[in-house]
Amino acid sequence: MATNRLTDFQLLRLKSERLRAIGMLMVLAVVSLIGFYNLLFASESRMGLGRSILYAVFVFAFFETIYLLVVRNAIKKKKRIFVFLRYFESVIEGLLPVAAMAMIMDVGDNPFTVLLSPAYSFILIIISASALRLTPRLTLITGLLSSVCYSTLVMRVLYVDSFQHLNPHPNNLYIFMSMMLFVATAVMYFITRELRSYVDVAVEDMALQDELELASEVQKNLLPSPLPKLEGYDLAAFSTPAKHAGGDYYDLVTPNPRQAIFMLADVAGHGIGPALLTVSSRAYFRAILGEHQKISEIIERVNQLMSCDLRAGQFVTLTALVLCMDTHTAKYFSAGHGPTLIIRKKEGTVERLEAQSIPLGIDVPLKMDPPIKFHFAEGDIIAMFSDGCYEGKNDEDDTFGIDRVVSLLKENQDKTANQIIKHLQEAIIEFTGRKSQADDMTMLLLKRLPFEKTA
Template sequence: MNFKNGAIPAIVNISLPEGKLTDIRAADLLRLLEISRQLAIITDLQKLLTTIEHTALKIFACERATVFVFDHETNELYSYVTSRSEKIRFSAKQGIAGDCFHNNHIIKVSDAYKDPRFNPAVDDETKFKTQSILACPLTTHDQTPIGVLQVLNKYSGEFNQWDEILLRTLSAQCGVALERQFLLEQFVEKQRLQHDINIARKIQQHLLPKQSPAVEGFDIAAWNQPAEETGGDFFDYQPLIDGRLMLTIADVTGHGIGPALVAAQCHALQRAVFSLLPEIQQVATLVNRLLSEDIPDDRFVTVFFALLSPRDQELVFTSAGHGPILLFQAKNNQIQKLPTHGPPIGILPTIIYEGRDRVLFRRGDMLITFTDGFFEWVNSEGKPFGIERICKIVKHYSTLPAAEIIQQIYRELLAYTQGVSQSDDLTALIIKKN
């Protein structure tokens, strides 16, 4: 392929001095065209960086070529020393590469050690002697800098104007390729994360009871809807060998994968402990001690622990920071708010839960408890749904089955918060005496 009278393919997009191109310059342009083709098909970041560096070594006939990539999280530039797979890191405002990146302009230096911007620490670390430098920012399609391409120590002398033109052109191609690679990796990571989230959601949903327990004389229903694919709320039932039924509802701070993992751990612990200890306060105390050792400091769990005795028609419960707990009394159509007995699980391992309450059910009575996602969900005016509104719904629909009461609360919650997306997990539990 011959390039005459300065005619250059559009991909190069530069203006050259008058006169014929030399054979060397024609070879340089061919390399630029070839690297453009290669960059279009590479889908691995390390291979992309290596290809850019090897191409730059050939085009500029220099001792070293390095691609520095910007790390948004640390505000640093980093690069691998290809020959030894070592990573070099420094502030994005430090050194000549940092100046090039921060000010988004090309830099040419004839004697690095005489330039006050030069950072000799990289030479010390890599056992290399930098003499001359030519550095150009790598930018996205909208000229946002995302890295620097730097070539060092040209064999034939100083870097010249033609080298600057070549480096600008090469950097433009490499910047777009690097941007595409980042977008590709983000897409792949998002797909992988979504796959993991889907698995976590399936596992979490599998932990929730598939159906309400059949308990003579009682109508029991629970319901859960996470704010994201996975949530930090859960409920559970577990029949005990003495005929009683364990019931739990819990709310881990936050929502998403982190709280979901804590919820799964708490779920497993409370199941194991309920089968070992006879007293509800002992269950809360031991679950707290065990869970406090493992969960992060910024996490805690509000838990309602309960034991229902169908024979005695009574329920004993301990609330570890969980509320509200509402007792609907059918005889007078009134609702009583029951107390909590200690702080949430996971704050301090030494907490001993000593309090408990006993509820003796009569026909039509209900114990209702739910997580704060219900009453804290706000409408378009920023006003929360509130506990009192839930109490009114319970009173009005008290003759319905427990599951239908929960759904009625949810329907009215959606109507109230229309246009405002769910921001917290929703979980409810109703124990109703037939």
């Protein structure tokens, strides 16, 4: 369906047009001062010149002001302006300066002096400013009209008998000045083409940024938010992509009120490609969850499907935790992902859970060891996270490391899950010196609450 709304490029072009029109009006203001000077303070013979300058400036300024108002209104309402108006304005700009020079000649001024007057510089300014239209064709129209009209005026002066006796300069000087306008037109035409190519790239980049932001928003909306309340447990999570969209994700499904399945996955790489794969892998898990009861069967089926989606060298690491809230027991599965940390409150120890198989998408069928089973005691914490949480580097090229993650978890284990994650994020930022994030960072943290806090 046709629309009158502006594209990104059209909006940029209108803003450039506005800048050009404002600049032209400023130049006209200076020219008008010259006209007033000739009208008020110069000799009587120069008063006619002053009037001619002011007439020309008034006509030019009138058209330029109207055009500026139209452009500003179009920018404000984000609407297009008529194409013929842009071409008409180009024609006016190309014709008026030379028409003004012809008018000055008609009031009796020396025509050779007029050809060398500041009006010639004004023509060059108009040709140069036409590049701000960002349309090579309009630059060509403005420049050629100015050049042809000025050359016609030169021919008229040089070859009309009544003017020849006034010529104080060699004829080739005026021909050279005519040629300079043609050269300036050609130069500005190619400059405008180059500017247009840069603007086109910038517009494409803007469109890409919009698409990436949309992809990022879609990916964020797929994360469970807010996280559900689990009786007897404190849960927190975060996911921060290195770019607009990332290759990490976490998910939480509650097949029944007393069971919860946690998943955290990391697609190799980061950016829009891995982000799309995270969406498909999440969709596979959600769809297959209703078909199989065993998490190992779900992972195997997802591996079969993901193997069809991934190119050579691509893979997905995944960790899954099945929690039974009645018995506070859990089963842990990991396909190439790890380590996952369990912080034991009572014993003051740390357990590292390693992968039981290779990542998804590499081999079919997937050979996975039996799940790791463990009991959740009061105050225990399990932290599932992607490698971006511990592989960040500082200016000395030192790595944040798993040991720092362990220390932070132990130091803050009496705090809430949200507070623990916040401390970890702040520590990573402080360590890396707020450098550009090199990899996606995702963490899912589950803490069993003491009995008195679960009531």
